[in-house]
Amino acid sequence: xxxxxxxxxxxxxxxxxxxxxxxxxxxxxxxxxxxxxxxxxxxxxxxxxxxxxxxxxxxxxxxxxxxxxxxxxxxxxxxxxxxxxxxxxxxxxxxxxxxxxxxxxxxxxxxxxxxxxxxxxxxxxxxxxxxxxxxxxxxxxxxxxxxxxxxxxxxxxxxxxxxxxxxxxxxxxxxxxxxxxxxxxxxxxxxxxxxxxxxxxxxxxxxxxxxxxxxxxxxxxxxxxxxxxxxxxxxxxxxxxxxxxxxxxxxxxxxxxxxxxxxxxxxxxxxxxxxxxxxxxxxxxxxxxxxxxxxxxxxxxxxxxxxxxxx
Numbered sequence: 001x002x003x004x005x006x007x008x009x010x011x012x013x014x015x016x017x018x019x020x021x022x023x024x025x026x027x028x029x030x031x032x033x034x035x036x037x038x039x040x041x042x043x044x045x046x047x048x049x050x051x052x053x054x055x056x057x058x059x060x061x062x063x064x065x066x067x068x069x070x071x072x073x074x075x076x077x078x079x080x081x082x083x084x085x086x087x088x089x090x091x092x093x094x095x096x097x098x099x100x101x102x103x104x105x106x107x108x109x110x111x112x113x114x115x116x117x118x119x120x121x122x123x124x125x126x127x128x129x130x131x132x133x134x135x136x137x138x139x140x141x142x143x144x145x146x147x148x149x150x151x152x153x154x155x156x157x158x159x160x161x162x163x164x165x166x167x168x169x170x171x172x173x174x175x176x177x178x179x180x181x182x183x184x185x186x187x188x189x190x191x192x193x194x195x196x197x198x199x200x201x202x203x204x205x206x207x208x209x210x211x212x213x214x215x216x217x218x219x220x221x222x223x224x225x226x227x228x229x230x231x232x233x234x235x236x237x238x239x240x241x242x243x244x245x246x247x248x249x250x251x252x253x254x255x256x257x258x259x260x261x262x263x264x265x266x267x268x269x270x271x272x273x274x275x276x277x278x279x280x281x282x283x284x285x286x287x288x289x290x291x292x293x294x295x296x297x298x299x300x301x302x303x304x305x306x307x308x309x310x311x
Contacts, residue, residue, distance in 0.1 A: 001025070001026050001027070001050040001051070001307055002026065002027040002028070002029070002048060002049050002050050002051070003021055003026050003027070003028045003029075003049065003050065003051040003052070003053065003303055003307070004028075004029050004030070004045055004046045004049040004051070004052050004053070005028065005029070005030040005031065005052075005053040005076075005299075006030075006031050006036075006037055006042060006045070006046075006052065006053065006054050006055055006057055006076075007031065007053065007054070007055035007076040008031055008033075008034060008035070008036065008055075009055070009076065009287070009292040009295065009296065010030050010031065010053070010076065010296050010299075011030055011031060011032040011034075012289075012292060013289060013292040013293040013296055014030075014292070014293065014295075014296025014297070014299075014300065015030075017296055017297060017300040018030070020300055020304070021300060021303075021304065024304045024308070026050075026051075026304070026307065029045065031045075036055070036056065037057065039057075039058070042057045043063070043066060043067075046067060046070065047067065048069055049067070049069060049070055050069055050070065050071050050072070050307060051070070051071060051072040051073070051074070051303045051306065051307050052067075052070055052072075052073050052074075053073075053074045053075075053076050053299045053300075053303055054073060054074070054075060054076060054082070054083070055075075055076045055077065056082055057082065058082050059073050059082065059083040059084065059088070060083075060084045060087070061084055061087045064084070064087060064088060064091055064093060070093060071092075071093060071094065071306075071307060071310050072093065072094040072095075072096070072303055072306040072307055072310065073088060073093060073094070073095050073096070074095075074096040074097065074098070074299045074302050074303045074306070075095075075096070075097040075098065075299075076098065076295055076296070076299050077097065077098060077101070077102065077286060077295060078097050078098065078099055078100075078101070078102065078207070079097075079207055079208060079234075079235055080095065080097055080207070081207065081208040081209070081235060081237075083095055094306040094309075094310065096299075096302040096303070096306060097302075098294070098295045098298040098299050098302065099152075099153060100153040101291060101294040101295040101297075101298045101299075102154075102285075102286035102288075102291035102292075102294065102295060103153035103154045103156075103157045104157055104288075104290070104291065105285060105286050105287070105288040105290065105291035106154045106157075106205075106233050106285040106286050106291075107154050107157030107158045107160075107161060108157075108161070108288075109233050109259060109281075109284070109285035110154075110158050110203050110205075110231055110233045110285070111158065111161050111162065111165075113229075113231050113233075113257035113279070114141055114146070114162075114201060114229075114231075115141075116257065116279070117229055117255060117257065118138050118139050118140065118141055119138045120136040120138050122279060123136060124136060141162075141165050141166070141167055142165065142166035142167065143166060143167070143168065144167050144168070144200040144201065145167065145168040145169075145170060145198055145199050145200050145201070146158070146162045146167050146168070146169055146170070146199060146200065146201045146202075146203060147170045147171070147172070147190075147194075147195035147196070147198065147199030147201065147202045147203070148162075148169065148170065148171045148172070148187070148195075148203050148205060149172050149173075149192065149195060149202060149203065149204050149205065149206060149215075150172075150173055150204060150205035150206035150207075150234065151171045151172070151173040151177050151181070151187075151205075152173075152205060154205045154233075155171065155173070155203075155205040156181070156185050158203055158205065159171060159185040159186070159187050160185055163185070163186045163187075168188075169185070169186060169187045169188065170187060170188045170189075170190050170194065170195055170198060170199060171185075171187040171188070171189055171190070172189070172190060172191060172192050172194075172195045174206075174211070177189045192220075193223065196220055196223040196224050197223055197224070197225075199224070199225070199228060200225065200227065200228055200229065201228065201229045201230075201231060202224060202228060202229070202230050202231065203231040203233070204216070204230075204231065204232045204233070204234045204238055204239070205233070205234050206234050206235075206238055207234070207235065208234070208235035208236075208237050208238055212238050213237050213238070214237070214238075214239075214240045215238050215239070216230070216238060216239040216240065216243075216244075217239075217240045217243045218240070218243035218246055218247055218252070221243065221244070221247040221252050221253050222247075222252055224252070224253050225253075226251060226252065226253065226254065227254050228253050228254060229253070229254060229255045229256065229257065230244070230253055230255075230256040230257075231256070231257045231258075232256070232257075232258045232259065232260055233258075233259040233260065233285040234260065235260055236258075236260040236261040236262040236263070236264065237262050239256075239258075241261065241262060241272060244256060244272065244278075245271055245272055245275070248272075248275050248277050248278055249275065254277060255277040255278070255279070256277070256278050256279070257279045258278070258279070258280050258281075259280070259281045259282075259283055259284060259285040260283055260285075261280065264282070264283055265282065266280070
């Protein structure tokens with residue numbers, strides 16, 4: 001049986017798993033090109049695969065139908081919005097994901113946006129590079145309120161760090177947050193409306209699903225403080241980007257810090273990129289050495305276990 005690994009991060013941080021896969025009795029091929037596979041390359045490389053560990057590649061109905069040997073698909077990460085999970089189940093294809101493997105990395109990125117905003121880091125560094133010595137006055141994070149939307153592994157890490165900074169932490173999740181978890185992470189559990197009204201920072205940590213697409217629109221942003229900051233290190237599409245542009249240009253909210261967008265990379269004429277209060281990083285929140293190692297280890301073990309069960 002053959003396992004194909006497409007994410008480039010595996011070649012950087014996961015090569016010790018090659019022997020593990022081989023010792024389990026499987027052949028393994030991985031992407032060591034340094035570049036993401038094109039759709040054509042992805043189809044060809046996995047043509048005879050039994051298991052595929054994927055990154056951003058689309059595992060849709062067309063792919064599954066074209067690759068009848070594939071018995072298991074494991075996401076090199078958490079979000080499965082690029083995988084047709086329902087069709088995979090219908091066809092008997094196992095779908096796995098590495099829940100929690102990059103939680104610390106993504107949480108630290110979200111928190112870094114708080115520091116960047118409160119200390120005017122982007123503007124100050126840019127000004128200094130232009131030989132400007134403009135001393136902007138920032139603010140402290142202590143006693144500010146952060147509202148965490150989605151209280152999974154990442155949301156919990158954000159809560160832990162934010163509480164350590166002396167912040168007030170609120171949390172909302174479409175699924176119930178149990179009392180013990182709330183107490184353990186020192187969060188106040190409130191509804192989404194309260195998150196919007198009370199938070200100085202609203203930080204999104206939800207998967208992209210049919211239910212969460214356009215979860216935050218201009219309607220929701222109008223309920224936020226005019227001084228509030230919106231943070232998205234989850235998935236593009238959770239926030240309606242046209243509405244975000246309207247909110248930022250009309251001072252409905254003060255700023256937005258995003259690591260994700262609907263189209264990645266965004267088009268050169270993307271209007272959000274021209275706004276002085278919109279800050280974008282290129283989907284790097286999960287890209288730490290530690291997270292990639294954790295993800296490679298977990299993806300490998302999940303795949304081995306899945307194929308052994310089906311063998």
